[in-house]
Amino acid sequence: MLKASSSTVTIAASMEAISLTNTLGPAGALAFQNRQIDPQVAVLSGAYTGRAVTGTDGQITVEPDPSGNIVVFPFIDGGRPVGEKYRAPGKKFWQRKGGRKTFWNADCMDDPALEDGHKALIITEGEIDGLTAIDCGFHTTVSVPDGAPPVREGEDPDQLEDAVPDDDSHGKFEFVFNNRHRIKRIKRFILAVDNDPPGRRLAAELVRRLGAARCAFVTYPEGCKDLNDVRMRHGADAVVRVIAEAKPYPVRGVYLLSDYPELDEPKTYSTGWPDLDPYLQLWLGELLVVTGIPGHGKSTWTMNLCVNLARAHGWRVGVASFEIPTVPALRFKLRLAATGTETKQWTRDLVADADVFIQKHFVFIDADPTAETDDDMTLEWLLDRAADAVIRHAIKVLVIDPWNEVEHYRPRNESETQYINRALRQIRKFALRHEVLAIVVAHPTKDLGKGGEARTPTMYDIEGSAAWYNKPDHGVVIDVPDPELNETVVWVKKARFSWSGRKGDVTLQYLPEIEGYQSLNGLAPLWKSARGEQEYQPPRQPRSNAYQGKEY
Numbered sequence: 001m002l003k004a005s006s007s008t009v010t011i012a013a014s015m016e017a018i019s020l021t022n023t024l025g026p027a028g029a030l031a032f033q034n035r036q037i038d039p040q041v042a043v044l045s046g047a048y049t050g051r052a053v054t055g056t057d058g059q060i061t062v063e064p065d066p067s068g069n070i071v072v073f074p075f076i077d078g079g080r081p082v083g084e085k086y087r088a089p090g091k092k093f094w095q096r097k098g099g100r101k102t103f104w105n106a107d108c109m110d111d112p113a114l115e116d117g118h119k120a121l122i123i124t125e126g127e128i129d130g131l132t133a134i135d136c137g138f139h140t141t142v143s144v145p146d147g148a149p150p151v152r153e154g155e156d157p158d159q160l161e162d163a164v165p166d167d168d169s170h171g172k173f174e175f176v177f178n179n180r181h182r183i184k185r186i187k188r189f190i191l192a193v194d195n196d197p198p199g200r201r202l203a204a205e206l207v208r209r210l211g212a213a214r215c216a217f218v219t220y221p222e223g224c225k226d227l228n229d230v231r232m233r234h235g236a237d238a239v240v241r242v243i244a245e246a247k248p249y250p251v252r253g254v255y256l257l258s259d260y261p262e263l264d265e266p267k268t269y270s271t272g273w274p275d276l277d278p279y280l281q282l283w284l285g286e287l288l289v290v291t292g293i294p295g296h297g298k299s300t301w302t303m304n305l306c307v308n309l310a311r312a313h314g315w316r317v318g319v320a321s322f323e324i325p326t327v328p329a330l331r332f333k334l335r336l337a338a339t340g341t342e343t344k345q346w347t348r349d350l351v352a353d354a355d356v357f358i359q360k361h362f363v364f365i366d367a368d369p370t371a372e373t374d375d376d377m378t379l380e381w382l383l384d385r386a387a388d389a390v391i392r393h394a395i396k397v398l399v400i401d402p403w404n405e406v407e408h409y410r411p412r413n414e415s416e417t418q419y420i421n422r423a424l425r426q427i428r429k430f431a432l433r434h435e436v437l438a439i440v441v442a443h444p445t446k447d448l449g450k451g452g453e454a455r456t457p458t459m460y461d462i463e464g465s466a467a468w469y470n471k472p473d474h475g476v477v478i479d480v481p482d483p484e485l486n487e488t489v490v491w492v493k494k495a496r497f498s499w500s501g502r503k504g505d506v507t508l509q510y511l512p513e514i515e516g517y518q519s520l521n522g523l524a525p526l527w528k529s530a531r532g533e534q535e536y537q538p539p540r541q542p543r544s545n546a547y548q549g550k551e552y
């Protein structure tokens with residue numbers, strides 16, 4: 001017969017309250033051996049054998065008895081037994097009435113290694129699985145007290161949004177509520193519940209309470225329903241593997257405020273044209289869409305913007321330019337912007353300096369010229385390359401110019417609107433994940449101007465979908481109202497957040513010799529003349545553009 005001794009190492013934090021007279025008799029020891037659990041480990045958890053006794057009031061209680069065939073699992077909390085669970089032959093389970101609802105082996109939750117995230121708290125659906133984990137070396141394991149809540153007919157265990165939430169202070173999850181202070185301190189949980197509908201429901205209920213961000217789930221080998229199954233069929237190493245390979249819980253999207261990391265206010269960046277500052281403040285992680293009538297300078301303005309950002313902030317820009325070949329056309333535009341000088345003043349040194357600047361600040365996402373077959377330049381292809389550019393070259397800006405030259409494959413059952421919604425969402429996700437300013441240059445629909453109507457396009461005029469207005473964080477239209485004036489109007493049609501600017505239009509002076517732009521009310525802070533000096537321009541009043549048509 002096995003007997004807990006006062007000198008043995010305890011599993012839970014404190015075991016002094018377990019009566020040392022309680023012993024695990026042969027029937028109990030055999031029951032654990034049959035489950036490939038070391039009976040000594042069960043003893044250390046406080047398990048003992050007992051027999052059923054019917055009182056004078058007809059109530060059945062269980063009394064310790066080494067020769068009994070009922071296995072008793074005490075619930076110890078704060079070093080004191082607060083409840084008991086009984087298991088009689090034939091898989092009959094019941095509990096002693098009353099007592100504080102808590103996890104089985106709850107005191108292991110005080111292990112400091114859980115607080116610093118060094119260890120995870122493993123939560124099982126029953127004591128046998130809990131002991132299996134402990135026997136395999138995972139001492140920070142608890143079990144829920146009452147197994148999994150049943151799944152009602154027609155209920156999807158993975159879709160519990162419609163379920164009425166329990167009041168945890170006295171409901172089925174009272175044991176979670178009672179341990180809420182300990183739970184708050186624990187960094188990681190591994191849910192090792194049963195792989196069946198009630199188990200999945202239990203997992204979903206726990207994740208809801210513990211926060212998905214802290215939870216991981218296990219995957220059992222084919223044919224195994226729980227941890228003890230894994231131990232029985234594949235051995236202790238397989239149990240260790242299952243727990244070690246737990247994956248982050250996939251239920252995402254519903255968080256408490258406290259689940260979010262503390263973040264500073266987003267930092268915004270000037271475009272480099274001071275007149276635009278009140279309207280357009282850029283941030284890393286955003287999607288900026290630029291449109292305008294063909295030939296009005298969308299690409300030219302965008303490249304000048306990128307040069308400004310590279311100069312002012314030292315950023316590197318990834319450019320996927322499908323209409324203009326990188327060499328010589330795009331390089332020429334970049335040399336103009338980088339030198340800020342008209343070509344007739346170019347010297348070998350000036351061009352060499354410009355090329356050093358371009359080499360340092362620009363990365364080109366292009367088809368592989370040595371490949372035998374052309375890559376399909378789909379959005380997925382492009383974002384894959386852009387992700388590589390983030391890793392290898394730390395790009396902070398991604399330019400896709402123009403959108404219509406990307407290979408757009410969409411499934412038959414997806415409408416153009418749905419596709420554009422999905423695609424822009426993907427770009428925004430990329431921008432946010434990598435903290436990159438994503439710029440998409442898009443043409444307006446060819447219908448614009450049909451019927452003799454000459455007007456500035458809006459974001460809604462972009463081919464395909466209203467998503468072009470809805471999805472971006474900034475929407476900008478580049479417009480040339482009168483080509484004789486050498487002026488370009490930058491219309492900020494959308495600024496999603498008030499801290500990132502506001503709707504409005506600003507006229508920039510267009511400098512045809514360098515295909516560049518300049519604030520009318522002051523130079524761009526880093527705009528340099530051919531001689532490398534800030535050039536003086538007399539301040540002018542920004543032109544007010546009387547708005548015609550609907551404001552978007």
Ligand SMILES: Nc1ncnc2c1ncn2[C@@H]1O[C@H](COP(=O)(O)OP(=O)(O)OP(=O)(O)O)[C@@H](O)[C@H]1O
Nearest residue numbers: 293294295296297298299300480486487488510515
């Ligand atoms: N305000 C302006 N006045 C005169 N010419 C301009 C002005 N703005 C840009 N340009 C010139 O017009 C030409 C076309 O510019 P760009 O290719 O950037 O336009 P785009 O809107 O991107 O055109 P597309 O939609 O056809 O790609 C360039 O040579 C550019 O320097």
